[in-house]
Amino acid sequence: MSSVISPTIAPAIATVELPATGFDVPPPTLWRFSVEEYEQLGRLGVLTEDDNVELLEGLIVKKMTKNPVHDWTIDFLNAVFSQQLPPGWILRIQNALRTHDSEPEPDVVVAIGDFTSFRRQHPTGEQVSLVIEVAESSLDQDWRKCRIYARAGVPVYWIVDLNSAWLEVFTQPNRQAGEYEQHVRLAAPGQATVQLSDTAPLVIDLQQLFPPAGE
Secondary structure, three states, rough: OOOOOOOOOOOOEEOOOOOOOOOOHHHHHOOOOOOHHHHHHHHHOOOOOOEEEEEEEOEEEEOOOHHHHHHHHHHHHHHHHHHHOOOOOEEEEEEOOOOOOOOOOOOEEEEEOOOOOOOOOOOOOOHEEEEEEOOOOOHHHHHEEEEEHHHOOOOOEEEEEOOOOOEEEEEEEEEOOEEEEEEEEEOOOOEEEEEEOEEEEEEEEEHHHOOOOOO
């Protein structure tokens, strides 16, 4: 499966480097769970939906508090993509994605399948075309997720940076290195496009994604 990012404006190559430490913590407090162990905690009721956590590189990490603009942005992406999505693809909102050592809950995922495809299992990186994280207070954490999604083979990863009104676009995952080989930073005006197939693009107007302050 291939996904190509085709922005309609000339992007500038970003120079921001990913934090080197990932989700590491000092060894005396370190305990990493496997994905199977993490899911078992849910089945046993040790973790519930009210705990608002996700598994990142074996660590159970508390998710950031959401504010109105964060939720509005997810609603906007949902509304736009729902109108554009062709048959054979499904939009998932804040649902789990399974990798070999993590189970993040991205804000938006475009996956191959329909509503019956993931009744018994979470999608993996090979089953998705696009992952989006909407970042405000979670920006550093969402940058660190780059290596999780790259190792999982997610073809296109977007970070919607609400603080700077930038769309960080990552493509060409190197699974062994745990990094994306291409990164561009887009800003309004213009569009960002993910090509699901030759005839099925997903297009976002960046001016609508990042409305001027006060609107």
